[in-house]
Structure formats: structure tokens, C-alpha cells
Amino acid sequence: MNSLDLMMASVACIGECMVELRQAQGGHSAGQSAGQSAGQGGGLYSRGFGGDTLNTAVYLARLEVKVDYFTALGDDALSDEMIAAWNAESIGTRRVVRLPGKLPGLYMIQTDAKGERQFFHWRDSAAARQLMSLPETDELLNSLMSYDIVYLSAITLSIYDAPGRERLLAAIKRARLLGTRFVFDTNFRARGWPDRDVAREAFAAAFATADIVLTSTEDLLALYPGESRDQLMARIPSPELVFRLAEPVSLLRFPGGTSEVRAEPMTKPVVDTTAAGDSFAAAYIAARLAGSEPVEAAQAGHRLASLVICYPGAIIPGYAMPPKKRHRPAATRQATK
């Protein structure tokens, strides 16, 4: 680690970014050809990029946190565009492996009148799935110990096979011994898992290793149907836990206390809730790295998420970001005892 790394808090985000297709504004009517009804779902689509951990990386970078993205891409033009877009967002791309002949995955967002989204994914053969079984994997995993925080989600875990997940968690455990903190977000996509039992096992292993877990009733009830809030929270032994309810309210548990943080009422219409949780995670992590307590960090999380859902797609225009605030200096990292 060089002196710059020591001076600036840094985050390793691990996962998959896909090509994103979302309905263009006015796309329904403008794009329909003769004989095609609205019910056939035609229309114009805008192309962007997104993926839960990449969304978090973009928002972290916009909040002036030093962040590297860990993934694999192809050697195609779409992969080139992604790298260029990430560089333009000041996301570090030195940990991106390029795989000849492979392509990134793709997903489409459909939103209803309330802005609630539904995703359709084409990701089974995406380059990112190979990240844990490449000649470069050891070097990438060894580098995790040079970051203050490793951030990944349950979607990240779902794109690797069981040995890949074990290899990743083992590397995170080694990094934690040197003071790296592990933040796990429970973003759940049922279709990414062969069955719920495999998912539950992977979640339990991540819960047991994480320093901070960011979760929601929506994610956990899908895995543990019918359980009460207390039962769900009791499944997570991490010292710091942010449990988002639908209301929207966050329940916080941290060393020395618990708290409840309510989001401010929305003042603008919700357009698309994609990346609400991802942007919440970025603002929460950025605030914690800057020395804020969990309550203040959750307030920042709700604030950014409330803004992100007023725009279509995962990544809002840069001009729509809130004005930058001056942060307190980052807490120094400490090795795990």
C-alpha cells in the first residue's frame, strides 16, 4: 500500500455490471410500429449500464470515496464503453479483468405507475461469472487487504459457484485480520440461485463474516418467509446492522445501541426505484468512512435513495447529485482482534 492509499479511505466493490435497457421517456408511443399495441410492450429503450455493486461504486465515487471495481468483462465494444464510463465516474478499473470472446450480461427494467421496478436478466454466460476462477484471481483476492472496506452483495455471491464463494470469503477473512472491514448487502434475486437452501447457506456464511450488514425486509422475507422482524434480525450476528423496512424506516443495531431512522417524506414523484438500496449503501458507507455515526449515516442513505428514485434507471445524471458536504476525517483502520 502506498502513502496515498493510507491517507484516503478506499473501497473494493466486487460484482457484475450489465448493459441496462430501460423504457425511454415517451418510448411507448413514439417507438410503436403500425400494428403493435401498447400491450405488446414495444417502444423505445435507452441503453445505460448497471448492476447493484457497480451502482454503489458510482455513487461512492460521486461522494468522493476512492473506489475500485472488481469484475470481469469481455473484449467487445460494450465492455470498452463500460470501462470508459467507469473511468469517467472516477471508479478505479485496475482490478477489471478482460476475457477475450466473452460479453457482459444484460438486463431490462420495467416500471409500473408507482415507479416499482421489475427486472429481466440475461446474465448466464456473462464474463463476470468467471472472476473467481481465473489465473488473475489470487492476485485480485490478495489485494483486498489493501482496502479499508470490501463491499459486495448477495447478487455478487450468486454469480459464482460454491467453490468461488468460499475462495472469496476466505480472502475477505484474511483481509479482515489486517483491518479491512466487510460490508455485505443482501440484495436478493431468486433466479440467481439454484434453490433457496443454497442461498440461505451463502447468506449465513456472509452474515458470519460481515462487519456491517445492509438488509431489508423485502430481501430477507423472500428467503425466510413468515419470520418476524426480530427473528430475521437475530439471524445476523454482525456488529453493525441496517435493516430497512418498507415504511421507509431503517432499524439500526450497532455496538452500544439500537435506533430507528425514518426517511423524510418524498416531495417529488417516484419514477423508478432501481438502485434505491444501492445508493443507500453508498451514502451509508461514505458517511461511516467520513466518521459519521450509524444514525447520521442512515439519514444520508435515505436522503440519497430518495433522490435516486426520482430518476429513471440505476444511475442518475451527475448534475442531479446533491451538493458535496465537507466530511470529518476518516476513522483510522484497526486490525480485527
Ligand SMILES: Nc1ncnc2c1ncn2[C@@H]1O[C@H](COP(=O)(O)OP(=O)(O)O)[C@@H](O)[C@H]1O
Ligand atoms: N417507494 C418509495 N417511496 C419512498 N422512498 C423509497 C421508496 N422506495 C425506496 N425508497 C427509499 O430508498 C431506500 C431503499 O429502498 P429499498 O426498497 O430498501 O431498496 P432496494 O429494494 O432497492 O434494495 C428506502 O429506505 C427509502 O429511503
Ligand SMILES: O=C(O)C(=O)C[C@H](O)[C@H](O)COP(=O)(O)O
Ligand atoms: O444487479 C442486478 O441484478 C440488477 O438487477 C441491476 C440493478 O441495477 C440493481 O440490482 C438494482 O438494485 P436495487 O438497489 O435493489 O434496486
